[in-house]
Amino acid sequence: MSDNLSPELLALNFCKNPLCADFGSLNTANYSLSTGSQNPQIACIHCHSISPIIWPTELSNEVTEQLEHNNRGLTACTGEDCMNVGLNVQLHPNRYYAFGFSGDKQRYRCKSCQKTVVDRFSVENPNLKTHVTILALLLTGFSLKEIAAKLKIQAKTLNDHIKTMAIICRQKSSVFDHHWQNKGQLFLLGSDWSFLQPKSHNGVLWVCTGDLDSHYIAQQSLNLSEQKITTNHRFIGRDFVASINTAATAPKTKALKDITESLSVAHQERTHRNNPLHNQTQINYPAKSSLVSPIYCTSAHYLQLNQALENKEQVVLSMSFEPMLADAAMLSFNALRQKQSFDLLYQIEDENWLEGKTGSKPQLFKFDGSVEPWSLSEQWHLRGKADQRAICQLVESNLTQKQAHQLPKLSPITQYMARFHAMFKSSVNEPRRKRRPEGLLPLLDIYRAWNNLCHQENPGETPAVNAGISEKPLSLDQLLQ
């Protein structure tokens, strides 16, 4: 019964409870809106789940901002309202005219809006040697301070080099991302999240989604914005902290069932289950950038992937047990779900669970306060205890329960993040970076490109090689040229 519930609003705010009869319903009659307070909420009349509203304009602003970051420095049109914005000259040559030179560099003109863009990649990287040295030192764990000292350059010069390297890496990534998106019709994806600087308590989250077959990291997003906070719902105000810090309940045992139950209890203790920042009683707020509400950052993350994959026949997305990821994925991939092309599930398993080995027949399991359909399967060994896997199918289109239990592990995505934290430890944990997290953005762009194109999990095998979009691993020279 809500006059204010427009189709655009409902498209983001429908019921996301998989057990509710009105799950996914876009019928306004099934919802009620509370508008009295500063933070309007929407309730599903059938299952009574209540959520803060996600606002369409603010979400679309978040998508635009994430895209602007990914496209910064690419040889592509920068016209804000142009249909060619962010589209690489290299991948979309028919959208541009060659338009003379700027110095030695080729210049192009956008056929749609006539803006010109200079192709910095049309000449060799004049600092290639320095860039390769810097990357090699970064990858072996040297701090920025140590690298500047070794190369006898100022910190600012080093910083400028790293920013240029990030542009080169984004350019490389944009080409390979394009090939990855066109590699086939079936995508088995995995998502996980982490705090960007786990020891800094600055509220900055890092969300990653990758291909579980090849381990190609397709998308990563941070809830950081260069815009000033306004009264906008997309931002977390500087006064945002929880009044009480509810200590997380430790699992009763190390058994997977108990771990799942304690996570579920922790989610229920949040003010809203899709906000992992709820329990923070202190946030070291970034000095120069604004914190974005996790659900907006994550939805924008998936909306970009949805755009790339919306015509695929089958997309399966496994994720760690985190309602923020699930809610965002449900609203972003809703059209694929309606076409019966989308499966979404939570997946947790013991560390030693063997990928590719069949487990026992999945059994349903419930725990206190569990509202979702979990099932458990086991792999037995000759000696010692069995390894377990727990799955909760949130959206079921094509996968049977048995098939869901045979999916690849999520651990490559989790390890991708852990490896960044380990390799870039000195930068991640540097005290002055606590309130300047945006300084890590160029490192993240470099790290993703390196991981996908150069990092060999087995000899000769990079994620891009495994995805069939690269013939062999790129050397650091090839990555940065």
Ligand SMILES: [Zn+2]
């Ligand atoms: Zn409902």
Ligand SMILES: [Zn+2]
């Ligand atoms: Zn244009």
